[in-house]
Amino acid sequence: xxxxxxxxxxxxxxxxxxxxxxxxxxxxxxxxxxxxxxxxxxxxxxxxxxxxxxxxxxxxxxxxxxxxxxxxxxxxxxxxxxxxxxxxxxxxxxxxxxxxxxxxxxxxxxxxxxxxxxxxxxxxxxxxxxxxxxxxxxxxxxxxxxxxxxxxxxxxxxxxxxxxxxxxxxxxxxxxxxxxxxxxxxxxxxxxxxxxxxxxxxxxxxxxxxxxxxxxxxxxxxxxxxxxxxxxxxxxxxxxxxxxxxxxxxxxxxxxxxxxxxxxxxxxxxxxxxxxxxxxxxxxxxxxxxxxxxxxxxxxxxxxxxxxxxxxxxxxxxxxxxxxxxxxxxxxxxxxxxxxxxxxxxxxxxxxxxxxxxxxxxxxxxxxxxxxxxxxx
Numbered sequence: 186x187x188x189x190x191x192x193x194x195x196x197x198x199x200x201x202x203x204x205x206x207x208x209x210x211x212x213x214x215x216x217x218x219x220x221x222x223x224x225x226x227x228x229x230x231x232x233x234x235x236x237x238x239x240x241x242x243x244x245x246x247x248x249x250x251x252x253x254x255x256x257x258x259x260x261x262x263x264x265x266x267x268x269x270x271x272x273x274x275x276x277x278x279x280x281x282x283x284x285x286x287x288x289x290x291x292x293x294x295x296x297x298x299x300x301x302x303x304x305x306x307x308x309x310x311x312x313x314x315x316x317x318x319x320x321x322x323x324x325x326x327x328x329x330x331x332x333x334x335x336x337x338x339x340x341x342x343x344x345x346x347x348x349x350x351x352x353x354x355x356x357x358x359x360x361x362x363x364x365x366x367x368x369x370x371x372x373x374x375x376x377x378x379x380x381x382x383x384x385x386x387x388x389x390x391x392x393x394x395x396x397x398x399x400x401x402x403x404x405x406x407x408x409x410x411x412x413x414x415x416x417x418x419x420x421x422x423x424x425x426x427x428x429x430x431x432x433x434x435x436x437x438x439x440x441x442x443x444x445x446x447x448x449x450x451x452x453x454x455x456x457x458x459x460x461x462x463x464x465x466x467x468x469x470x471x472x473x474x475x476x477x478x479x480x481x482x483x484x485x486x487x488x489x490x491x492x493x494x495x496x497x498x499x500x501x502x503x504x505x506x507x508x509x510x511x512x513x514x515x516x517x518x519x520x521x522x523x524x525x526x527x528x529x530x531x532x533x534x535x536x537x538x539x540x541x542x543x544x545x546x547x548x549x550x551x552x553x554x555x556x557x558x559x560x561x562x
Contacts, residue, residue: 189455190284191241193249194219194277197321199286199314209304213293217242217277217284218318219249221260222268229562231324232266232555233351234275235315235336235343238464239456241283244275256333258544265544265552270559271328278339279314280306280464282457288387289457301387306463308335308471312342316350327351328558331551332359333540334507335464338471341515344491345476353495353558354519355551357540358504360511361473361484361518367506370409371465374402378458387459395458400449402461407448412503412536416441488518496526497554499547501539527554 199214219242224231234244234256245254245261245268260266266273280303282289288303319327330351332340337359344354363371381398383389408416420441437443477487496519500512509530516528531546533539540547 189241189282190217191219191243191250191252193247194242194284196284197318199279199317203314203317205304206307206309207305211286211304214279214286214290214314215284216279216286216314216318217281219243219247219275220322221245221247221273222271224272224324225562227562228325229328230271231319231322231327232271232273233315233319233327233330233343234260234266234273235311235330235332235339236275236278237334237336238278238461238468239281239452240277241281242275242277244273256541259548259551265548266331266555267552271555274318274322274324276315276318278335278464279311280460280467282460285314287457288459288463300459303459303463306467308338308467309342309346309476311339311467312346315339315343316347328562329353329355329555331355331357333357334359334537335468337507337515338468338473341473341488341491342471342476344493345473348492351493352561353497353554354493354524355497355499355554356512356515357499357547357551358501358507358512358537359515360507361488361515362511363469363471364508364511367409368469370405370506371469374405375462375465377401377405378462384458389458396453399453399456399458399461400446403449403452404445407445409506410536410538412505412534414503414534415536418534420444484514485518485521488515489522491519491522491524493519493522493524495554495558496520496524497550498526498528499531499540499550500529501531501533501536501543501546503534504537504539506537 194217196215202210203214204210240255243254244256277283277285280287288299292299337356378398381395384395423440474487498516500509516526520526533543533546535543
């Protein structure tokens with residue numbers, strides 16, 4: 186049981202107690218965050234980044250931590266999300282193990298990790314926790330909120346809960362509700378963890394850890410993060426040259442298997458299993474329609490209730506986890522609500538992970554959109 190906190194990460198306190206949408210509350214909770222750039226005299230250039238399931242608050246290198254961040258190619262001086270223009274804040278999602286309060290955190294009442302005693306987590310809770318960071322920094326308004334993947338869900342909830350707080354929004358490979366395919370994949374990932382005997386109903390230790398369950402969960406995830414085109418073009422049917430598993434019947438034989446194993450092994454040592462379960466389920470539970478005052482079951486109609494000035498919606502045509510029609514729904518709904526919406530379906534073969542790796546496709550529209558917003562400062 187441990188938390189994985191970057192050097193230079195800062196912390197904002199949550200209101201105590203911090204109530205959760207599905208019941209329960211958190212005492213002395215906190216949210217991890219990092220910043221880049223400077224807030225201008227009018228306080229009008231603040232930009233919030235909301236992440237996917239697993240990233241930390243360390244989106245890019247900064248003075249406190251020179252290590253590369255998870256969105257290094259996108260965030261920083263002179264980049265698409267330019268810290269010379271914007272005061273950029275990236276938060277680590279509530280429920281994570283990378284600084285924000287989550288199942289791996291210590292419960293102040295017991296002195297032990299929360300484990301499965303952590304309150305049931307929802308996307309709406311994550312949005313309210315992000316707002317606590319802004320309150321801590323005395324940010325009265327946001328020029329833009331950017332949400333990637335799960336962060337796109339959190340961003341929509343943020344805009345719904347805090348109307349008119351943000352002037353613009355960039356939704357990157359996000360969605361307004363979990364689809365059956367995505368739920369099915371994440372359900373299998375959670376099952377792999379829970380069926381590992383070492384999981385022990387969440388009571389694992391560093392000496393007895395559900396490593397195999399986490400490995401399988403990560404492999405399932407990585408398969409869905411990229412497209413079939415990417416797998417075929419990158420690996421084909423190339424076989425392992427030095428087969429260390431020659432004596433292992435049904436062991437790995439192909440390069441793609443070794444790639445998945447390497448990814449899995451890295452992830453196992455970087456993320457807490459209980460945190461993974463909580464965050465994964467929060468995504469499955471999310472349905473913007475259920476939080477909408479209109480009471481509609483139609484996604485587009487529900488999203489039309491959000492009041493926001495300018496919006497950019499991006500998606501990859503090969504994304505199977507958050508498929509393109511979900512970004513089209515977001516664009517249509519926000520446009521119906523009166524927003525000035527730009528929607529771009531990007532021809533990237535790298536699937537859901539394209540916004541992390543295909544910077545040549547994703548950076549230009551983000552740069553153009555934010556350059557246009559500079560006139561509003």
